[in-house]
């Protein structure tokens with residue numbers, strides 16, 4: 001099988017461009033860690049996003065599989081728009097929340113089923129995210145196929161839930177929402193409306209975001225290598241994504257940096 005041609009690096013914004021940025025978190029802004037609680041959001045990254053948010057007049061959102069509470073804790077309760085749990089939780093730029101509601105009995109049932117799966121597969125770890133759960137196998141990647149099969153087998157008993165595979169993880173989440181729908185929803189309102197979407201993501205769940213972005217004539221940027229992908233641009237790793245965002249900020253504030261001056265970002 002022949003390899004696909006490499007994707008180009010994304011361009012920087014021109015003077016007339018009005019971008020709206022949608023940023024995935026794990027594997028895009030943040031380097032992967034062995035456990036979800038071990039990721040590092042350093043001050044430079046926090047300030048970079050803060051400055052981008054200001055330079056884009058608020059048209060910046062985090063789009064993540066993590067819950068909004070988790071994102072708020074990680075990033076210090078910022079005023080940015082956010083889509084949590086793959087869009088099941090959505091907070092607009094105006095701070096208004098809209099989200100799916102799943103009652104405590106159904107949450108408990110999903111958690112119990114997921115907990116039984118984790119107990120049956122050594123090395124698999126359960127992350128309880130409220131209405132969704134993640135079963136992680138980063139500590140035991142050889143369990144991925146068995147994990148996927150176990151989760152798949154539970155679906156007939158979990159009406160209204162679907163399986164979402166990701167990076168060393170299989171999630172169980174309520175159906176009906178994905179990151180692409182979250183981006184489309186955010187784009188209907190100020191300050192996103194009328195701007196060109198620019199979406200950065202690394203994982204399968206980000207393909208929905210890429211699809212919406214492409215439909216809106218935006219820039220879909222895959223971080224890391226994964227094929228097939230709908231992305232039209234690529235950056236090799238989170239450090240390169242952070243360095244590129246640093247150059248975007250400079251371009252928004254002062255015009256584009258030359259490549260020679262751009263390599264010392266905040267990777």
Ligand SMILES: O=P(O)(O)OC[C@H]1O[C@H](O[C@H]2O[C@H](CO)[C@@H](O)[C@H](O)[C@H]2O)[C@H](O)[C@@H](O)[C@@H]1O
Nearest residue numbers: 025026032033034035036064065066138167169
């Ligand atoms: O949509 P994202 O922001 O990329 O979130 C996707 C999932 O990220 C987290 O799991 C992933 O990152 C962990 C920390 O680096 C890593 O240990 C794990 O293997 C990855 O799958 C998070 O824990 C999940 O809830 C998110 O859905």
